[in-house]
Amino acid sequence: MTHSTTTENRQNSKSDDAGQHGAGPRRRRRGRIVLMALLVLLLTVAGTGYWLYSDLDGNIKGIDLDRAIGDDRPAKLPTSGQNLLILGSDSRAGANAALKTGNVSGARSDTALVMHIPEGRQKAVAVSIPRDTLVTRPECTRADGSKVPSAQRVMFNSIYSQVGSACVVKTVEKISGIRMDHYMEIDFAGFKELVDAIGGVDVTVDQDIHDSSSGLDLTSGTHRLNGTQSLEFVRTRHGIGDGSDLGRIGLQQRFMTALLSEIKKQDLLGSPTKTYNIADSLTQALTTDSELASLTALAEFGRSMNGVDPSTMETIMLPVSYDRIDPNRVVAAEPQASKLWKALRSDSEIPESAKKSPATGGDS
Numbered sequence: 001m002t003h004s005t006t007t008e009n010r011q012n013s014k015s016d017d018a019g020q021h022g023a024g025p026r027r028r029r030r031g032r033i034v035l036m037a038l039l040v041l042l043l044t045v046a047g048t049g050y051w052l053y054s055d056l057d058g059n060i061k062g063i064d065l066d067r068a069i070g071d072d073r074p075a076k077l078p079t080s081g082q083n084l085l086i087l088g089s090d091s092r093a094g095a096n097a098a099l100k101t102g103n104v105s106g107a108r109s110d111t112a113l114v115m116h117i118p119e120g121r122q123k124a125v126a127v128s129i130p131r132d133t134l135v136t137r138p139e140c141t142r143a144d145g146s147k148v149p150s151a152q153r154v155m156f157n158s159i160y161s162q163v164g165s166a167c168v169v170k171t172v173e174k175i176s177g178i179r180m181d182h183y184m185e186i187d188f189a190g191f192k193e194l195v196d197a198i199g200g201v202d203v204t205v206d207q208d209i210h211d212s213s214s215g216l217d218l219t220s221g222t223h224r225l226n227g228t229q230s231l232e233f234v235r236t237r238h239g240i241g242d243g244s245d246l247g248r249i250g251l252q253q254r255f256m257t258a259l260l261s262e263i264k265k266q267d268l269l270g271s272p273t274k275t276y277n278i279a280d281s282l283t284q285a286l287t288t289d290s291e292l293a294s295l296t297a298l299a300e301f302g303r304s305m306n307g308v309d310p311s312t313m314e315t316i317m318l319p320v321s322y323d324r325i326d327p328n329r330v331v332a333a334e335p336q337a338s339k340l341w342k343a344l345r346s347d348s349e350i351p352e353s354a355k356k357s358p359a360t361g362g363d364s
Contacts, residue, residue, distance in 0.1 A: 059283035062293025065183060068141065068166035074179040079347050082117040082304075083178050085169055086126075087185040089160065112156065114172060114180075116344045117308060124305075124313045125350070127340065129172070130320055131157035134329050138174050140167035155329065165287070175332070176341040182301070183289040190285020191234075192227035195259075197277045200224045203233065203258045211236045230255065316340065316350070321358040333358050 066073075077083075088111030112129040137154040140163045141147055148163045159168050169180050195201055204222040211217075216232035225233055234255050283295070292298055319336035323329040339354035 056279055056283045057294045057296075059280065059286070060293045060295075060298075061287040062290040063166060063183065063287065064290040065166060065169055065180070068143075068164075069170050069173075070141075072138070072170070074173050074177050076179055076181075077345060077347075079119040081119045081347050082181045083344070084115040084117075084182045084184060085172055085180045086113040086115055087111065087160070087165065087168065087183075088191075089185055089187040112168070112172070114176065114178070114344075116178075117305065118347045122308060124308050125344065126313060126315045127344070128315065128317045129156060129175075130318065130330055131155075132329050133318070133320055134323055134326075134331050135159075135171060135175060137163070137167065138170055140164070140170055142167075176344070178341060178345055182292050183287075184292070185287040186282070186285050190282060192231050193281035193285065194227070194278060195225070195230040196227035197274070197281045198259075198262055200226050201230055201255065201258050201262050203255060209236060314350075316355050317357055319354065319357040330359050 112131065114127040114129065116125045116127070118125075133156045134153045135156050136152045137148075137150060137159055139147065139150045143164055143166075148167070154162075156171070159171055165183065165185060169183055172178075173180055202222055202224050205218055205220055207220050209216055209218045211232070214232040214236045216229070216236045218233075223229075233251060236251060279295075288298075292301060319333040319340065320330035321333040323331050336354045336356060336358075339351055342348075343350040343354060
């Protein structure tokens with residue numbers, strides 16, 4: 001990897017607040033998994049009475065990955081396993097502009113998960129790619145047909161705004177050597193609408209949280225959070241712990257559990273009206289690859305995952321180490337990262353050594 005730094009990367013370093021704390025403690029193997037709750041909810045709803053919601057098909061935006069990326073992709077693995085790239089987009093435009101997403105213009109892929117569903121579809125693995133990871137972005141084509149040359153030392157979460165979602169998929173495929181069978185994206189505004197459609201979520205915190213950045217202001221105890229507060233909750237990091245991603249990951253895990261508990265308690269699938277409202281809010285915020293861009297396709301995919309128990313899903317952060325030039329950025333740690341991707345490509349057990357990240361944020 002070259003040690004030269006491009007102008008755009010220097011701008012990214014200054015403009016994205018992830019650079020201040022984004023390389024914080026990385027010991028926990030669990031990645032950002034709030035989106036997994038949304039995915040499970042979507043597939044459950046789509047797989048139960050999806051024929052009632054055929055008019056929602058138009059809400060879902062689709063991207064033809066083969067057309068957008070071309071032939072420069074890894075070969076399909078010789079197994080029946082599936083690989084999905086799941087993005088949470090941090091757009092500063094439209095409805096997201098009022099959600100305290102920060103002072104950065106454009107959009108970022110705030111959360112990125114590579115979800116691997118092995119052959120047999122009984123246990124899934126989710127690999128979280130830290131958003132401040134420096135990567136080599138391959139040559140890509142924008143939606144308008146213009147070419148963007150390859151660039152080194154590009155911050156991962158900036159690719160979305162620089163070139164688009166198809167380039168994010170291509171970059172992940174280059175990093176991992178794994179062809180992404182499917183792509184799913186949900187934006188922050190959609191997350192807010194989802195929680196509001198449910199009627200709120202109860203969460204319990206054991207300490208006061210005051211985060212002027214996210215807007216969250218909670219006292220210790222149990223609170224019923226609406227959509228806006230829930231968004232603040234899963235985005236908070238400055239008001240807890242040492243201000244790094246470690247505390248935020250813990251809050252996101254706690255919120256996911258609370259969200260799924262709320263869904264089960266309300267028996268949403270027994271209420272067609274509420275289920276419709278949830279499906280409507282979620283599909284309006286959803287972008288997928290063209291093969292999944294309908295409720296029928298999502299339902300079929302959901303049924304194929306019936307054997308996967310979300311509670312057994314293993315979540316792993318891509319092993320990273322601090323960048324030698326910019327300590328506020330990280331790079332993939334070797335040989336751990338290569339071992340991790342190799343295990344997923346071969347549907348084999350992931351070595352424990354491939355789950356350990358040298359970047360710990362000073363947490364021993």
